[in-house]
Amino acid sequence: MKAILVICDGMADRPVKELKGKTPLEAAHKPYLNKIAKTGICGIMDTIAPGIPPGSDTAMLALLGYDALKVYSGRGAFEAVGSGLKVLPGEVAFRCNFATVNDDMVVLDRRAGRIRNEDASKLAGSLQKAKLKKVTNVDFLFKSTLQHRAVLILRGEKLSTAVSASDPGKTGERVQTVKALDNSLAAKHTAKILNELSKVFHEVLKNHKVNKERVRKELPPANIVLFRGAGKIPKISPIPQIYGVEASCISAAPLIRGVCKTAGLNLIDVEGATGMPDTNYKGKAQAAVKALKNSDFVLLHIKATDVASHDKNPKLKVQIIEKIDAMLGYILENVDLNITYLAITADHTTSVVTGNHEGDPVPIVITGPYVRRDDIKEFGERSCAKGGLNRIKGSDLMPILMNFLRRTKKVGA
Numbered sequence: 001m002k003a004i005l006v007i008c009d010g011m012a013d014r015p016v017k018e019l020k021g022k023t024p025l026e027a028a029h030k031p032y033l034n035k036i037a038k039t040g041i042c043g044i045m046d047t048i049a050p051g052i053p054p055g056s057d058t059a060m061l062a063l064l065g066y067d068a069l070k071v072y073s074g075r076g077a078f079e080a081v082g083s084g085l086k087v088l089p090g091e092v093a094f095r096c097n098f099a100t101v102n103d104d105m106v107v108l109d110r111r112a113g114r115i116r117n118e119d120a121s122k123l124a125g126s127l128q129k130a131k132l133k134k135v136t137n138v139d140f141l142f143k144s145t146l147q148h149r150a151v152l153i154l155r156g157e158k159l160s161t162a163v164s165a166s167d168p169g170k171t172g173e174r175v176q177t178v179k180a181l182d183n184s185l186a187a188k189h190t191a192k193i194l195n196e197l198s199k200v201f202h203e204v205l206k207n208h209k210v211n212k213e214r215v216r217k218e219l220p221p222a223n224i225v226l227f228r229g230a231g232k233i234p235k236i237s238p239i240p241q242i243y244g245v246e247a248s249c250i251s252a253a254p255l256i257r258g259v260c261k262t263a264g265l266n267l268i269d270v271e272g273a274t275g276m277p278d279t280n281y282k283g284k285a286q287a288a289v290k291a292l293k294n295s296d297f298v299l300l301h302i303k304a305t306d307v308a309s310h311d312k313n314p315k316l317k318v319q320i321i322e323k324i325d326a327m328l329g330y331i332l333e334n335v336d337l338n339i340t341y342l343a344i345t346a347d348h349t350t351s352v353v354t355g356n357h358e359g360d361p362v363p364i365v366i367t368g369p370y371v372r373r374d375d376i377k378e379f380g381e382r383s384c385a386k387g388g389l390n391r392i393k394g395s396d397l398m399p400i401l402m403n404f405l406r407r408t409k410k411v412g413a
């Protein structure tokens with residue numbers, strides 16, 4: 001027995017006026033999702049807990065069966081791992097942005113005009129050679145990833161994730177001094193390192209030839225690096241070790257890739273997978289079907305639904321759900337449902353009205369050879385609430401799936 005778990009990021013939603021009181025999922029034409037609902041067992045799920053809006057990282061930890069509230073140790077390390085870097089226990093990683101500041105260190109553009117990869121990579125190369133004077137016994141690794149995004153990893157003794165961000169989070173405000181968020185020496189030490197890096201990086205960047213060229217072309221110079229999202233690698237047992245399965249992940253989002261890699265899943269790359277509405281849906285479905293040959297469990301993640309929600313675009317969200325439906329059609333036609341379980345859900349609700357993650361439960365369906373089929377005929381937030389799974393927690397999902405795969409152990413005699 002094998003399983004595919006499809007996670008549509010932020011797909012669940014609330015009723016929307018523009019869609020005549022339906023949610024985007026309810027409004028979408030989705031023959032395959034409805035077929036899966038008809039043949040499967042449905043329910044709703046609180047990824048973390050009722051009313052608690054999950055981040056995509058904590059949600060993914062919960063959906064992989066971990067106690068997210070206990071094991072979560074910040075976002076930065078997942079981003080770094082998902083970008084192909086290695087983060088060792090004890091190291092602290094940060095999400096970074098190349099940004100533009102004026103002479104008063106006021107942020108003018110948090111993305112430095114969405115700087116091109118080549119420019120960002122040249123700047124990152126120079127920053128990697130920068131020397132710290134005030135702080136010793138720490139090494140750093142700095143790497144640009146996509147456009148303005150970059151990752152910083154600190155290696156050394158006494159490092160902490162309990163530090164504030166230098167990123168003010170919006171334009172028109174000054175770059176923040178990083179502060180220790182607790183009284184530990186490690187937090188104070190880490191804040192000191194970041195404040196020095198911020199200054200040293202600014203010195204290197206403001207005179208850099210890439211930036212001089214950008215100014216000449218009237219592009220915003222990438223003259224500062226903003227730090228946020230401190231994180232360490234959590235101490236978790238990998239999925240293959242817990243359940244004895246070979247597991248793979250298909251996702252274009254570095255954060256999700258990082259969580260899955262940390263949980264012991266193999267990362268599968270798909271050409272044209274972008275993490276955006278224009279992603280290669282069919283290519284991802286083909287990769288999932290192919291991955292089933294060597295994997296017992298395949299997690300297929302689609303980011304686009306969350307992107308449309310954050311953009312407050314219900315029509316786009318409906319279109320994306322319809323593309324996901326077609327993608328599921330390909331999977332249904334190409335896997336053997338006598339030996340394969342297929343589960344579809346979202347990692348959280350993202351409202352197209354608020355543009356935020358919300359704490360409402362998400363719909364879930366599982367189909368496969370031995371599920372107790374219920375009477376639900378449509379896949380939606382409200383229809384699934386009447387299904388046979390009732391209301392489960394995010395961390396219940398993995399044991400339920402792994403039980404179908406005969407990979408859970410009996411409790412007691």
Ligand SMILES: [Zn+2]
Nearest residue numbers: 009010056347
């Ligand atoms: Zn998410």
